[in-house]
Amino acid sequence: MIVFGYRLPAMSSLILWALVWEIVGRLGLTFFVPPLSEVVVTLFSVIGTAPFLKALSETAQAFAAGVLAAVLIGIPVGILMGKSRLVDELLLPWVNMFLSAPLTALVPVLMVLFGFGMKSIIITTTLFAIWIIILNARAGVLQINRSLVEMARCYGANPFQAFYKIYFWAALPEILGGVRIGVIRAVKGVIIGQLLISIVGFGALFELYANNFLMAHFWAVLIVLFAMAFTVSELLAYLERRVSYYAASR
Amino acid sequence: MVMPQIKEVVDVPGAQEADNAVVARGISKTYGSVEALKNLTLEFPRGQLTSLLGPSGCGKTTLLKIIAGLLQPTAGEVEVNGKPVTGPGSDRAFVFQDFALLPWANVLRNAAFGLELRGVAKSEREAIAEKYIAEVGLKGFEKAYPHELSGGMRQRVGLARALAVDADVLLMDEPFSAVDEQTRRKFQEDLLNLVKHENKTFIFVTHSIEEAVYVSDQIAILLPRPSRVSEIIRPADLRHKNVDNIRRDPEYLDIVDSIWASLRSYVE
Amino acid sequence: MVRRSFWLKIVSALVLFGAWQVAGMIPVSYAFPTFLESMSALARMAADGTLFTAYLETLRPLVVGVAISAFLGIGLGLWIGLSSRFDWLFSPIFIVMQAAPLAALIPLLVMAYGIGLTSKVFVVCIMAMPVIVLNTAGAVRNTPASLKEMGRSFLASDPEIIVKIIVPAASPVIFSGLRLGVSAGFIGAVLAELKITPTGVGDIITYSRSIADYPAMYAAIFSIILLAVLFLNLLERLEVYLFEGNVRGYASD
Numbered sequence: 001m002i003v004f005g006y007r008l009p010a011m012s013s014l015i016l017w018a019l020v021w022e023i024v025g026r027l028g029l030t031f032f033v034p035p036l037s038e039v040v041v042t043l044f045s046v047i048g049t050a051p052f053l054k055a056l057s058e059t060a061q062a063f064a065a066g067v068l069a070a071v072l073i074g075i076p077v078g079i080l081m082g083k084s085r086l087v088d089e090l091l092l093p094w095v096n097m098f099l100s101a102p103l104t105a106l107v108p109v110l111m112v113l114f115g116f117g118m119k120s121i122i123i124t125t126t127l128f129a130i131w132i133i134i135l136n137a138r139a140g141v142l143q144i145n146r147s148l149v150e151m152a153r154c155y156g157a158n159p160f161q162a163f164y165k166i167y168f169w170a171a172l173p174e175i176l177g178g179v180r181i182g183v184i185r186a187v188k189g190v191i192i193g194q195l196l197i198s199i200v201g202f203g204a205l206f207e208l209y210a211n212n213f214l215m216a217h218f219w220a221v222l223i224v225l226f227a228m229a230f231t232v233s234e235l236l237a238y239l240e241r242r243v244s245y246y247a248a249s250r
Numbered sequence: 251m252v253m254p255q256i257k258e259v260v261d262v263p264g265a266q267e268a269d270n271a272v273v274a275r276g277i278s279k280t281y282g283s284v285e286a287l288k289n290l291t292l293e294f295p296r297g298q299l300t301s302l303l304g305p306s307g308c309g310k311t312t313l314l315k316i317i318a319g320l321l322q323p324t325a326g327e328v329e330v331n332g333k334p335v336t337g338p339g340s341d342r343a344f345v346f347q348d349f350a351l352l353p354w355a356n357v358l359r360n361a362a363f364g365l366e367l368r369g370v371a372k373s374e375r376e377a378i379a380e381k382y383i384a385e386v387g388l389k390g391f392e393k394a395y396p397h398e399l400s401g402g403m404r405q406r407v408g409l410a411r412a413l414a415v416d417a418d419v420l421l422m423d424e425p426f427s428a429v430d431e432q433t434r435r436k437f438q439e440d441l442l443n444l445v446k447h448e449n450k451t452f453i454f455v456t457h458s459i460e461e462a463v464y465v466s467d468q469i470a471i472l473l474p475r476p477s478r479v480s481e482i483i484r485p486a487d488l489r490h491k492n493v494d495n496i497r498r499d500p501e502y503l504d505i506v507d508s509i510w511a512s513l514r515s516y517v518e
Numbered sequence: 519m520v521r522r523s524f525w526l527k528i529v530s531a532l533v534l535f536g537a538w539q540v541a542g543m544i545p546v547s548y549a550f551p552t553f554l555e556s557m558s559a560l561a562r563m564a565a566d567g568t569l570f571t572a573y574l575e576t577l578r579p580l581v582v583g584v585a586i587s588a589f590l591g592i593g594l595g596l597w598i599g600l601s602s603r604f605d606w607l608f609s610p611i612f613i614v615m616q617a618a619p620l621a622a623l624i625p626l627l628v629m630a631y632g633i634g635l636t637s638k639v640f641v642v643c644i645m646a647m648p649v650i651v652l653n654t655a656g657a658v659r660n661t662p663a664s665l666k667e668m669g670r671s672f673l674a675s676d677p678e679i680i681v682k683i684i685v686p687a688a689s690p691v692i693f694s695g696l697r698l699g700v701s702a703g704f705i706g707a708v709l710a711e712l713k714i715t716p717t718g719v720g721d722i723i724t725y726s727r728s729i730a731d732y733p734a735m736y737a738a739i740f741s742i743i744l745l746a747v748l749f750l751n752l753l754e755r756l757e758v759y760l761f762e763g764n765v766r767g768y769a770s771d
């Protein structure tokens with residue numbers, strides 16, 4: 001939006017919304033919304049405490065492990081699907097199915113199979129992230145310009161060279177796009193896993209604050225979580241833009 | 251400011267009577283600090299086809315959109331039939347480079363769309379549209395959708411839509427640039443027929459020198475940075491010759507060559 | 519080639535369900551029933567009507583939530599897409615919502631609205647709405663400029679441009695946003711039933727887990743995933759049928 005000939009930055013309206021939050025909180029309209037200033041003060045008092053750091057490190061571990069697994073399995077599977085028609089036809093229906101399936105329903109199964117701990121949460125995270133990573137890597141390989149592959153063969157590239165000099169780089173914009181969406185889904189997955197299992201990480205923290213009506217604490221943790229999720233997704237979007245310059249001109 | 255020099259290739263007495271359908275006076279257009287057009291003046295005689303020809307970035311499409319009323323000039327004004335242009339009007343119809351057909355509507359509705367927006371009753375507008383669909387050679391395709399047609403056929407729908415509203419002035423923005431060479435030649439021949447029989451004023455943007463010389467009564471050559479009219483050429487004599495022979499007429503070739511000579515230094 | 523891909527689908531299903539069967543027979547875990555056990559439990563629950571009543575319960579918040587999200591989401595999306603002021607004001611909220619794990623709000627919703635239908639509808643809404651809003655706004659913003667210019671040059675009024683050009687041009691993307699919203703809504707509905715109070719299918723899952731009736735639990739999970747996938751597939755087909763050719767037909771192809 002342009003005000004007095006000056007272009008306001010895209011996300012600047014959040015400042016306005018923060019102000020609205022503060023006013024609503026000050027008016028005391030509802031017990032559930034304490035003023036933002038109070039939440040921020042609580043935020044700084046909470047952030048160094050042991051339960052918070054424990055929740056953060058547990059979540060970060062589960063998230064990192066889950067995403068790593070999704071990337072390490074997802075990208076090769078996707079590339080393989082893009083290159084081999086048989087593999088593609090065997091796997092594609094299932095990938096598409098799990099992409100849109102309500103994966104929350106699988107969490108109870110994971111709980112009985114892998115226990116009420118980190119393992120279940122990590123697998124939930126991977127399940128949320130992996131399908132879109134596979135699909136995008138596949139799409140990336142499928143759109144590779146044939147003449148690029150033929151060029152590599154003409155100049156005598158062996159299959160291994162063709163793979164890491166051509167396929168990976170030519171499909172990189174799509175692969176990164178998939179990883180970005182996968183990571184956003186993984187953030188949701190890790191929180192959903194923790195909520196349902198609810199004795200680890202932020203899930204336990206939320207339960208504690210909600211049961212003790214610590215609204216400011218609840219919102220403080222929520223802000224931290226949202227801010228981190230948003231930062232991660234913006235970071236990956238930035239990375240994606242860095243390579244997308246050649247996406248249009250391959 | 252260089253005054254446009256008018257180069258009469260063949261001087262036909264009375265060829266440039268004062269009856270102008272469209273007059274652009276002192277048009278300037280700036281985008282921020284970029285000057286797209288500067289103090290441009292140009293007249294478009296009634297019933298004739300005027301081409302705007304020039305290298306890319308010379309502002310020919312900008313000028314056309316200003317005449318259409320889609321863009322506002324920073325300075326200057328356009329008159330159509332003596333009345334100043336303040337916005338799009340029923341006296342002008344536009345033919346788009348990328349056709350601008352509604353992908354969810356069939357040929358009949360697309361061709362009748364201009365009339366639909368004017369509130370013409372359904373049966374009436376469809377009758378008119380059908381007539382023009384037949385005229386542009388698409389009879390039998392009324393129920394087809396744009397994606398089922400070739401590029402050339404899509405542009406014929408765009409043309410039928412423009413003809414159906416029966417505007418005095420037809421504005422064509424590189425209408426044949428997205429169709430293949432052979433279709434384009436057929437189009438150019440059809441266009442000459444339209445100019446002859448429809449008694450409308452055509453303003454035609456193109457980047458093809460051959461196309462401009464082939465179809466135009468008057469060619470305005472625009473040069474870039476900032477855009478101005480450098481020359482007006484009237485290949486009037488060619489218009490009296492047989493369409494089939496124009497392309498090997500020495501005069502045609504001479505005009506094409508001389509235009510290229512004046513443009514070549516602006517093409518990087 | 520239709521036959522080949524059909525047979526490959528059958529083969530691929532046989533392999534997966536076969537693997538499930540074998541893994542259940544070993545068994546890999548006491549809590550891992552075979553495929554056939556699960557299917558017979560599914561048939562039993564379908565026959566005695568348990569499944570039917572459960573779905574009646576589960577689909578209620580889903581349908582209400584998706585309907586509210588679609589109505590509000592498309593409205594807001596159109597508004598955001600048409601006005602740069604509302605774009606500035608509202609877009610950031612939905613962009614953050616899209617990236618954030620909104621499920622974390624559930625404990626708060628339960629405190630505010632109790633454990634009834636309202637909370638569950640809310641969960642479905644916060645999951646489904648952002649994608650609907652953002653898709654609609656993006657589609658409206660990306661209406662081909664030449665189509666809008668065409669409308670203006672043929673003297674369309676602003677409401678006419680919106681109704682006759684922008685909305686139809688945006689509808690394929692709006693529809694796919696709705697489909698993604700339904701998909702997210704399913705996640706929300708199941709999450710609500712597992713987290714807030716066990717009702718419907720969530721009740722079958724939770725209850726059969728507590729009495730260690732694993733085949734019934736797997737059958738219930740299988741059925742909700744199957745239902746969601748079939749329904750979304752149907753929507754996708756409807757989308758292809760409704761908007762065939764809509765995305766093509768511009769000069770760029």
